[in-house]
Amino acid sequence: MTNRTKRINTDQQVKSLKPCSEKYSVTVALPTIIGGSLIIQVNPGGTKTFYCRYRFDGKQHELKVGRYPSRSLKDAVIIHNVHIELVDLGINPKERLAEEAAKASSEPLMSELFYFWHESYSRNDSISPSCAKAHKWRWEKYLFSELGHMRVINVKRKHLAIGLDSVSKSSKEETRKCMTTLNYLMRFAQSRGFIEDNLCLGLSPKDFQASPSEPRQRWLSMAEISQLWNYLDNTENKISLEVKTAIKLAILTGARRSELARMEISELDLQKGIWTLPASRSKNGKAHVYHLHTLSQKLINELIKPDKKYLLSSPKNIGQSLSPYTLTRAVSRISTNTKIESFTFHDLRRSAATNWAEELKTDHYLIDMMLNHQPQNRLIRTYQISRREEDKKRVWKKWDSLIMKQVSMKIL
16 A cells, blocks of 8 residues: 555554655545544654544534544544534534533642642641641652642542552551541542542552551550549649540540530430430440449539530630540640650540459450440341440449549549
8 A cells, every 4th residue: 555545444554554755644434434534644753643524614624533553543433423423413523622621621630639628627626737737748748749730530540549559669557548548538529529439439458558557555554544633633734624524534434535525414414323425426326325423423513504505615616615636635735744654535545444344344345335336246236235234334333433532532
């Protein structure tokens, strides 16, 4: 076949086209072409490019379809026909492509989405600044280079995987944490309508050899609890009564930080000696009863006031509850200012549970119930309906008495 060939109809003929000193064009002649002209242009450098030629409003137009061999002859015909179908509908395909390009350019970049999400995430009172800062650091150090310049709408799961593969070469632990950051980001993108599905679904730490971190083991002994309690009772430490009460109630009940910070007075029945955590505020979505005894009730009564919604009120926002992060910061400062080994607010919950076992010889099934843990065993979840309320009440009473006897006799 010579370069003077005017019409071709096979991929082999396209492949055989040779460059000349000047660019030239040949026409694709296939019965599947529904209108217009599909041509292939050969440049002196050897590049071969498909173009769709069509008439619209009495004028001749030419639209690039793609470069061979990245764009095969078969695919070029399909795209050409799509353009011609638009012409038949009275739509100029060149203008349609321009509109789509403009729309795509208006879609946010991944970097823009990240800072949009991060600003919203950082405003949440329950999120610590250090946690928000860690997500930002992780994005800029590990993820931005691979994902930051991509349009959100163009991102596929494979792009996330490529980014995580890159992180895994540096740190398995950071890979796992980067997955958390990306999951937050993709959920945000989904909620704002930028994507239909969370692209992180289907990705697992094991796919990137990113093992989960070891669970914390820190718990406070009775001697440490006594030392902490005495520090809280020292009037020179400038800790608010709300924060002191939250920390003490965490020790006495084993409740979570957010459960305590947002406790509503309406949840309390001190005549019956119970605090009923509603399902809407429970981590596992099930209501839970904490039994309150002498010391717990005394602490609570000191803060109950008429027309007050939350037991632990925010010092800055009138009518609002104490921020869970306020408790985190307070415990961090206390841990620094005392000679007690470093501990977190959640370690107080672990301390209560561990001492229930160590000091009161409570069985672990009952402890799980007192902590409102979801049983790991499916059969137990299904068939063990009993909540052992009397047993829980007895343990909390003995724990309350032990704290009074060994820790807080000075305040009674």
